[in-house]
Amino acid sequence: MTASTTVTLRAIEGVEIIVPGCDLVAVIADALNGSAETLRHGDIIVVAQKIVSKAEGRLVSLSTVEPSPQASDLALRSDKDPRLVELVLSESQEVMRVRKGALIVRHRLGIVLANAGIDQSNVDQAQDAVALLLPIDPDASAERIRAGLRERTGVDVAVLIIDSLGRAWRNGTTGTAIGVAGMPALLDLRGRTDLHGRPLATSELGLADEVAAAASLVMGQADEGRPVVLVRGVGYARREGSAAELIRPRHMDLFA
DSSP, X not given: OOOOSOOEEEEOOOOOOOOTTOOHHHHXXXXXXXXXXXXXXTOEEEEEHHHHHHHTTOEEEGGGOOOOHHHHHHHHHHTOOHHXXXXXXXXXXEEEEEETTEEEEEETTSOEEEGGGOBOTTSOOSSSOEEEOOOSOHHHHHHHHHXXXXXXXXXXXXXXXXXXXXXXXXXXXXXXXXXXXXXXXXXXXXXXXXTTSOBOSSOEXXXXXXXXXXXXXXXXSSSOXXXXXXXXXXXXXXXXXXXXXXXXXXXXXXXX
16 A cells, blocks of 8 residues: 555535435436546545445335344333334344344444444325335445446446444544445555564554545435445455455454
8 A cells, every 4th residue: 555645535426315216327427527526547436325225225124024032122122113123133143232222233344333223314204104124235335336327438446335423432433435346445454564664563543434434424324315425535456345454353243
């Protein structure tokens, strides 16, 4: 990796409201054109998870969900809608912790997070209570967007799909990569030397998460309506990547 002294981030305006079945590649390309942006090799397109999930039809009406006894019990303990808890369970490998307002679970993707990433914010609730689930395979979703943009523009960019997740031991959420294509998610810096020539023994850089956190700043978290960010100037070795690189293996998890 070659560090750059200048990295730019631009939230792309004019992204249309996403509904199930939307062609995200076309939406992103049109918004880039409308913003007078031309993609360059090495750019990173960062996409909010919500619009990917919406386009992929990951919306579930709570009226269609029948809570199980386990969901009903956990709903009482967490002060949540039993139907929402049932969806959380359906998306999870296991429940790690329960408290008022939150279920901490190990998602089917391996991520440990609150409420299986299921959200009801920025989702149209006009007709019925609706919940939005994470994409089935965010890495595959990122690769489809990358391939589509390459076909349209002839430019090979990296694509990140990001969500706002909490962190152990820290308050607040930060942008986190849940889908990666066209770049390393994790950079192994072991063997490189520091300023004094001392070899790095344990250093690994969560590159995709660092980019995700920066992009989240310009996306916003409320009603800004800026779900796509163009990132330029990040130096990274070009290779295929996966968000799974960022998940610590279970046998190395000291706090599971």
